[in-house]
Amino acid sequence: METPYSSGFGSARGAPIRRGHTMKHLLTTASLAVLASSLTGFDASAHAQSDGAQAQTDRDTIIVTGTRAANRTAFDTLAPVDVLTGEAIGQTVSPELIDSLAQLVPSFNVQRLPLGDGQIFVRPARLRSLSPDQTLVLINGKRRHRSAFLGNRGAQAVDMAQIPSSAISRIEVLRDGASAQYGSDAIAGVINIILDSQPGFSSFGQYSQYYEGDGELYQLGAQAGFDLDGRGFLVLSAEYSDASATSRSRQRPDAIEFQAANPQLNVPDPVQRWGKPDREAFRLALNSAFAFNTAVEGYVFGTLGWGSGVNDFNWRNPASTSAYNTTPLDPNYNLAAIFPAGFTPRFGQDDTDRALTAGIRGELNPAFSWDLSASYGRNEIDYFINETINASLGSASPTEFRAGILRQRDFNLNADFVYLLDTGLAEPVNIAFGLERRDERFEIEAGDLASYQVGPLAAVGLPSGSNGFPGYSDLQAGTFDQESYAGYLDVEAALTEQLTVGGAIRYEDYSDFGSTTDYKLSGRFAFTGNLAVRGTWSTGFRAPTPGQLESERTSQGLNSVTLNLVTNGRFNPTGPVADIINARPGGQVILPLTPETSENRSVGVVFRNDLGFTATLDLYQIDVEDRFSTRGGFQLTDAERAQLVALGIPGGESVSNASFFQNVFDTRTRGVDFVLNWAGQALAGDLNLTLAYNWNETTVTREAIAGVFNDVSRRLFEEGLPQHNAVFTADYTRGRWGVVARARHYGQWTDIDDSADVLFQDFSPITLVDVAASFQLTDNVRIRAGAENVFDTYPDESRNQANRGLIYSRNAPYDTDGGKWYFRVSAAF
Template identity: 65%
Template structure:
């Protein structure tokens, strides 16, 4: 990689042909904030980000390409300080479908659209039961721009839009373009190779079609030290163990992504359109190392004298956990104009996310010598079908400065959550369980035949959305939406917005709205057992999460004292924002927005309830897999209320410097969340409250400078992450405050010929690492697994681009 980069830099210095310049980072940064028409948060044509009634960030495809990661949400997190994402190594499925947050709210409180159409959720139920969209399934090379609406929008778009909306706009460019990129961390690991191509052509008279294909392979990273107990085991037994015995880092993975986007006129008044995406990938990661000295799976039983785990894994074992995932979405529709100012749009979509878990280099100890060492652990799937009928009418009102934009429509949606059982051996309770040998595939017990099933929910909605230019300076807007869900009932939400131009350069804007997030079928009905490692004792703990309306909930409700487990209801919100926009003739622009988001009845995992022997006997009698060894049970519940307050600042300034052009941009987000209420069960102890309120930085900022001169362009970017706090979840809680960090990225792009360009550079160019973590250090962890940034150090890259 170093040789490639040196050769690339030499080629850039020696290349001299002139080039018909394509759009540079500097060009698109300025355009994104000033002139691009936005379609998110408004149904009125002609709105730009600066004159919108609520804050909208526009991130160009060129800016996305400047970030090394192949995953779209990583690019958004680098470029937008209000958006954050974590790596979460050894966090089961969350290492592959990672949680992303807008304004530090729950991942499933941000609605994701593609070309303005609702995107389906992923099958994974993450932290606190969050079920969000897997944005990594979208090919970043197919994206023209991303619009981020930083405002509550449930009254406009329905469930999930409490924090805001992310609208991914696919490319419509005619022509052929391609890229190849290689990157590697300074440490010499994490090699990643990306290749992609996009073909766009004209379709019919005024139509277009584009097709994009990406392929990515990435190797693991490891920022680990040898576990102290592994060193002690090797010294005591003389058996050599791997160093380290487990890797904390990014998983090994391979993925193929495809996207199609098309539209073409059918008649003079009707246009057909469609877009589709398809992604298929696989990833593998380490789990915690099992020490033969005290792991219960190494026990023996007179029922199976042939069983000897020391003969299979004499040096212990670290289960290898992976997933094969498949994601697709197809959207098709017709739109047109009825000829008297009324336009219409009818669309249908089907999306599905499927995750097939597997685990190997492990054992189901309760099966003894009959156990395999690799297992299919089960399949999760989320499927959604949407129908939308939307109308927009320009209503001329003499008293107003321009026609009132009247939008109204209907929506019907069906979502289904499916669980398919894994291999029987992955969840079986074998005969050796009576002697204390753990059941299920060690590390990730498979989904059982009792847990599998298909759970559905239907919903229907109607809305009306008005936007009125009352005067040349004053615009007011109102939206109202009614939505009814088969599983919990109905909700009605509103939004009121206004914008007033104090001068031609300065304007104020404000919004107030209500919002909601409906519980999903997976949250309502699915159940799961899992294994973890106590950070103090290093003993395995088996836990179960069960349906709040199932028989296990009845067991807990039968206790004389304690909280009542109830059915889930929707999370609800009240949003407020107040902001200003400023645009100077010199090219300087500024937006500043204050916001407050009150969210009630937020989901949490209630528990864990420690079971008695009698209750474990009841679980076993119900046929719960591994019921005899489950230590704790928990349930998703509406448990607490929060208040989030913050400030967003976005500024840009473009000017000429010599024969080149400079664009300076800056974005800052201050975000503070406070738990304002909780259920009588007291779900938030001091540890939970600290993690929730202080587990992410309150201050984040991105500063960038782009300079374009002829065929050269340079991009420099500084990313600031403020202080945050992590804790250890063991019996002896450790609080650790992590200091602020600054990471600097630098890239040089050279247009080699009329059709070819090269980019070379590095992210975290100074190889900055955060504070080392005391949390779970006895497991070999160096940096916190919950860090809101990459903890793998500097990464350099070389990218070649072609455009025809």
């Protein structure tokens, strides 16, 4: 695995992205032709041509998240729910939904992580600073499948970038634990993406570029919505984006020295690029429903996507990289003849993603409704690495490798029922109950033999595996399954006109670790129609996935002192390598994974008045036990290495460290969410003002295994994201004109500092301002121009990794590429 700390090797500038999807290009060509013939343009608000007078958070919208009652709004729900309109989502520039959420929801953080292997394409997104896979993602109320990528600390979350933003009607963000209602993963909250269902035709075209002149981004989209004779709808959406790379890098000092010592060579400047990757993507979405009669309706929705991206790894210096060594064992091997100026491996992925949900729903009578559905989702990531070498193979080594394929497949069956029981209370008691069956499958397909092979030159110290990212071996390949069954009961009752209470219980049984039962209690008391308090208490869990339970990954390199081949491996906690560690004196230290469990508490107040003000204030505490992390530090002996060789593990004779996913620590997260909104008439137009603020603090309360956190890793975990975040948005419309301004504030946060005199670096608070103006050109066509980070504000420069050319921290929770301007044309008919 490539990290900024690895011995690094590289690529020439301008290497093309590998394209592997013929169908993608056919569909892209077709969509471009359609767009060209229809006056390019489609806003995320496909059918409302005004950018202004649209609330970022609409508290009068009937919500479907966090409640199974049919009449709850965001204002009178028992738990905090933000409703993000399609208009607000469409006012952001990025083609990836997680970036839009990060700009609109202050408790939602996203990092870029350049040179972070697959994390640069499937970026970690955290709600309330918890793990990316501790937030449940739904589409139209149905569970979304996971990505095949296992990220930091083994997190396996949903890849929300696969969902086209222009297909979205609204997003409901439940900021509360909800495992008792929805099952695994809903510890931090729930993000429910509601697809558009309105008739009409629309399209859009957008171009953007950073002030620095790089990062060009072309976006095109189209949507067609059909009314099915008054009995339903059919909406088809398509989006295409093509983004070029950015670079905020300086030349590495060792590259300057190498160039000076070898003036006859042309060393690229910079030799490695810190920034966004080259990325191309095509996304489709379908949403449809049809009433067969007055009592039964069928529905189907889904997404389909293809993508390809490529990025730099660390530059390999010929003066210090062992792969440049020569040996009489292979006189024809001379890496200096292939890469005379060093090399920077170009790492990338081709990804495909598909999801389909179909079901029928209806009413037996006005008091009893039902919903039966089946959902299938599949995510596939095909890794490749070019402009590199497997030096242990010598002159027989290729310079391009297919490194392996990861696949995640989910299949869900759901039966949901709601019964309204009239007991003479203020309103009927809402009784929801249901059953769920889930089947998860994780698969690893081995890469090219040369990508992981230990060749004959390993015996003389030449590193094995495709340099930078050794491929998945045939022994790591396999298919791993997990099955679960669940049943739940969810009740809401208005005991009086003022007091509403709710309770939920859910039982789940998993094939790999057993059963769990979770509970939730909630209540809301209205002092008046405009002022109320609310509170919740719940337990939760996140079940380990098949990929976390059974997958293995090894990275091979060279000990620079002994010149011996070494392998660092992450192994199955119930596999044979774990048995070897557990056979040591002292007994079992590597344990099977168990679910992460949580306890959530929140209390809040909601207020509104007739002057257009709405305000909510919520305090919360989330205690999570048995959180996952990677437990390493197991130095293997010669005898233990011999056992690995007998097991057939590639490079087993030189394994230095073994690590495992384990449940190793507990945390407590405390925070405050404050949202203030005002909408009304001002300056002869419509004005909407929204202020959203989040304070969030996470601390490690217990280490189940001593030594997992040292002083450095603990502080980075607790302070690596800002504790204070805020977003202020002003949206103004007057006649054909509209203006949107947004200020995004990020508080102080901490990163490591590898300079000689200090250990940490605190990054100052930063505020980024976005501004856009729009004009209704005709009744159907609208234009918009603007800039994100309009003042071209940059954060503090990072001292960490400066010797590798890094300028700004790779862990920053905001874009560090400076200002970006854009122009958009949209049309709706």
